[in-house]
Amino acid sequence: MSDGGTMPTRFNFSRWSAVAATCAFLAMAQAMPALAQPTPALATPSPTNCDVTGVAARALPAIVNIWVAKILPSEVKGSADDATEPADEAAAPADDAKDNPSGKYKIEFFVGTGFVVDPSGVIVTNKHVIRDAAMIRITFSDGKQVPAQLIAASSLIDFALLKVNVGHPLPVLQFADSDQAQLGERVIAVGNPLGLGTSVSAGVVSGEGRDLMKTPIDEFIQTDASINPGNSGGPLLECDGKVVGVNTALLSNNHVLGSIGIGFALPSNDVAIATQKLINPINEHPNWVGVKLQDLSPGLAESFGDQATHGAIVTGVDPGSPAAHAGLLPGDVIAKIDSWPATNARTVQRRIVVTPPGVQISLSVWRAGHTRTVSLSGKDWPHKMALRASALASAKAVASVHAEGTGLHLADITQALQKRFDLSQTSGVVIERVADGTEADSLGLAAGDVITMVGDQPATDVKTVDEHMDHATAANGYLVPLLVQSKAKSWWVTVYMCHVNVADLLVPEPGESAVASESGQPSAPRAPATASAEGRPAAASAMDAAARQK
Secondary structure, X not given: OOEOOEOOOOOOOOOOOEEEOOOOOOOOOOOOOOOOOOOOXXXXXXXXXXXXXXXXXXHHHHEEEEEEEEEEEOOOOOOOOOEOOOOOHHHOOOOHHXXXXXXXXXXXXXXEEEEEXXXXXXXXXXXXXXOOXXXXXXXXXXXXXXXXXXXXXXXXXOOEEEEOOOXXXXXXXXXXXXXXXXXXXXXXXXXXXXXXXXXXXXXXXXXXXXXXXXOOOOOEEEEOOOOOXXXXXXXXXXXXXXXXXXXXXXXXXXXOOOOOOOEEEEEHHHHHHHHXXXXXXXXXXXXXXXXXXXXXXXXXXXXXXXXXXXXXXXXEEOXXXXXXXXXXXXXXXXXXXXXXXXXXXXXXXXXXHHOOOOOEEEEEEEEOOEEEEEEEEOEEOOOOOOEOHHHOOOHHHHHHHHHHOOOEEEEEOOXXXXXXXXXXXXXXXXXXXXXXXXXXXXXXXXXXXXXXXXXXXXXXXXXXXXXXXXXXXXXXXXXXXXXXXXOOOEEEEEEEOOOOOHHHHEOOOOOOOOEEOOOOOEEOOOOOOOOOOOOOOOOOXXXXXXXXXX
């Protein structure tokens, strides 16, 4: 089942708690510029009279569906979503022996959502939508499909920037001030739920400041607008058409396969800051002072003799850090950061992270019955730089799938094979065997299935099929359509011929030059892909399997 050129996700929901809500290429010849002023794509209807139909109609040209081919460890099951990653995922190398003992990998297909924030083709989405990607394609509301590249992905929050080149300015969505969002305010979620195609749902802001992912700056907006797998990276719109959040996660359970009215979006103010930092990932890094905090509970305040009812208490200080040089100690209670009340640990961490490195921060600190002022300046957060190649498929994974191929073992139909598989067909190509854990296996292809067409040509023999597969190009996304006949039915599947060079998925950094790709479009220089070492792979839903499960 498909709509508007997208393909459906697999309807396999194996793990539900606080989970990510989806699962959510053309290079530039020079460095990414700062974001241009958005074009006035949307009118501003009165928020007191929320015209959902009008808001959706104006917003849709700037909203895209994202299709991703990912290379995952064979042991990872393709479920609707993966749990959201921890804050320190960038610093935690993957343990292949533990997470992927077989050392084998597979290709699976995933869907998500994004939206354009700059007329040059800059697109916002969630990091888990594109994590472990070997190919990224964008579908616009008019059905046009183009490849996309990664500008950068945040190592602190679930956020990434993509780039497309369509040869003309694109309509954009503008950010609202999420600090002004109010409980009960009407909002509109747009996304690609379950890969069915662009969908719109309306609800309200149900809550603010939700802490889901335990990162320093997460304060999610909660909404009852339907957010399902496939919505990740899509906009949460206010009634004037501006983006107040990026749909990222949902809370569900093992009994309800989808939204139960508890969805979460990254606040637009956080996204706007991350966008500006990632647009120039070489020069912009998060601020760090080296202090670990937790919320000051009433019990802790009483035990320390502090009369405060809120604040952040220091649990640790990194040796040699700015916090250590400033004299902060475990047990110190931070009551204010600059002029902002320290309502909890996240408030303090958020203010630290968004302050530019080198800018002085003033802390009001309670210690041993006395309040003092502590001044310190942060620096670039170690190991917390914008992710590029490490957010995509690893070199080891790419080499594995190249060696394994599609997993199809084909043969011309003979009388012996007709008898063996009880075939009525006398022409075509029979699948004699499917290797476990390969792309063909994930697509549901099985021994005894017969390939009757490859593209628009009859599959007369194995040589014909192999030639079509060998000549897959970047122009068609290295996808080869096969018409397959089983004993129960006929169906089309798309096989991804994994011609992967992860460097081609990266927007060139300043100083790099673009070279022509096989599609005739500029692409990144052919350089070795950097191996990924960033936590567990994101899981999302394969596209073609759903059609076979109906």
